[in-house]
Amino acid sequence: MGTMDTTGILVKHAIKIAEELCSTAIIVSGDFDLADIETNIPIYYVPRRQKSIIDNLISDSQEDEKRLKNILEPMVREATGNTQHIEQAAAIEHIIGELRTGTIVGIIQTRESGAIVTHEVSQSPLIRTLQKCEERVDPEVMRAALAIAFDIASSGREGHKIGTAFILGDIEEVLQRSHQMILNPYAGHKDEHRNLLNKKNWESVKEFALLDGVFVISKEGIVQAAGRYLDVDAKEIDIEQGLGGRHVSAAAITRDTFAIAVTISESGGTVRIYMDGKELLCLDYMERPTLQK
Ligand SMILES: Nc1ncnc2c1ncn2[C@@H]1O[C@H](COP(=O)(O)OP(=O)(O)OP(=O)(O)O)[C@@H](O)[C@H]1O
Numbered sequence: 210m211g212t213m214d215t216t217g218i219l220v221k222h223a224i225k226i227a228e229e230l231c232s233t234a235i236i237v238s239g240d241f242d243l244a245d246i247e248t249n250i251p252i253y254y255v256p257r258r259q260k261s262i263i264d265n266l267i268s269d270s271q272e273d274e275k276r277l278k279n280i281l282e283p284m285v286r287e288a289t290g291n292t293q294h295i296e297q298a299a300a301i302e303h304i305i306g307e308l309r310t311g312t313i314v315g316i317i318q319t320r321e322s323g324a325i326v327t328h329e330v331s332q333s334p335l336i337r338t339l340q341k342c343e344e345r346v347d348p349e350v351m352r353a354a355l356a357i358a359f360d361i362a363s364s365g366r367e368g369h370k371i372g373t374a375f376i377l378g379d380i381e382e383v384l385q386r387s388h389q390m391i392l393n394p395y396a397g398h399k400d401e402h403r404n405l406l407n408k409k410n411w412e413s414v415k416e417f418a419l420l421d422g423v424f425v426i427s428k429e430g431i432v433q434a435a436g437r438y439l440d441v442d443a444k445e446i447d448i449e450q451g452l453g454g455r456h457v458s459a460a461a462i463t464r465d466t467f468a469i470a471v472t473i474s475e476s477g478g479t480v481r482i483y484m485d486g487k488e489l490l491c492l493d494y495m496e497r498p499t500l501q502k
Pocket residue numbers: 371372373421422423437438439440441452453454455456457458473474475476
């Protein structure tokens with residue numbers, strides 16, 4: 210039986226499962242499309258997961274036990290990696306797109322394997338972690354900040370590498386512990402022109418992301434300042450090694466205040482969220498799923 214048949218059967222059953230579960234979406238990861246399939250369930254496509262270097266490490270050990278381990282471990286890694294890929298796509302689309310909560314069905318097809326997974330969006334570790342921020346920052350503001358962060362990360366992929374940070378909430382304390390590196394481009398502007406909840410204002414935020422320093426944003430979404438330097442004691446901040454001054458100081462300000470920090474790294478466009486001085490979430494850049502028309 211050829212690959213075509215396998216994929217066809219996998220798809221047929223996945224649609225059946227999705228319909229029986231009244232799924233809110235089907236997410237496809239693989240090189241095939243479902244254009245001919247009739248269903249009312251929205252279908253999203255995610256680019257295939259890029260395998261990490263570890264995924265490709267295979268040794269040909271002579272010992273049986275080791276050989277088995279060498280076969281099983283990459284399988285487990287591949288399965289978890291692909292499942293997480295679908296889960297992250299669902300979470301991102303839920304946070305910054307239109308995907309509702311509910312059960313989604315994922316269809317995964319790699320060169321060697323195929324799988325159907327189901328996933329409960331509301332139970333996503335990513336979304337549950339994000340809920341921890343709700344007491345400090347309006348969830349809609351958090352969504353907007355993440356949507357902009359992902360846009361910046363994606364334009365970074367097109368060659369304009371940009372790194373920046375949004376410091377959200379507890380503005381009085383944050384402003385006290387920071388100063389302008391350059392003239393504040395938001396000074397004197399009306400609230401309606403610096404409100405993150407209005408998409409019209411996102412373009413200017415993306416432009417000012419090119420400035421050095423960080424953004425300070427109220428928990429209601431009003432941008433107070435850009436080009437701000439955080440005066441914090443970064444000693445004893447324990448975050449991932451290799452991250453520079455902006456990440457360390459963003460983490461530190463969340464230790465010293467009730468603010469939440471969203472950072473975008475210049476290299477690689479990884480989006481991170483810090484709270485209480487610790488990393489709450491780390492999202493590797495991934496292309497947003499596209500909806501089948
Ligand atoms: N305490 C701070 N507050 C605001 N901006 C800072 C602070 N420390 C460093 N920066 C700015 O962040 C920029 C990036 O610095 P650095 O490379 O050390 O940080 P990083 O965490 O690796 O960030 P990126 O991934 O964006 O490069 C620099 O231009 C620097 O001026």
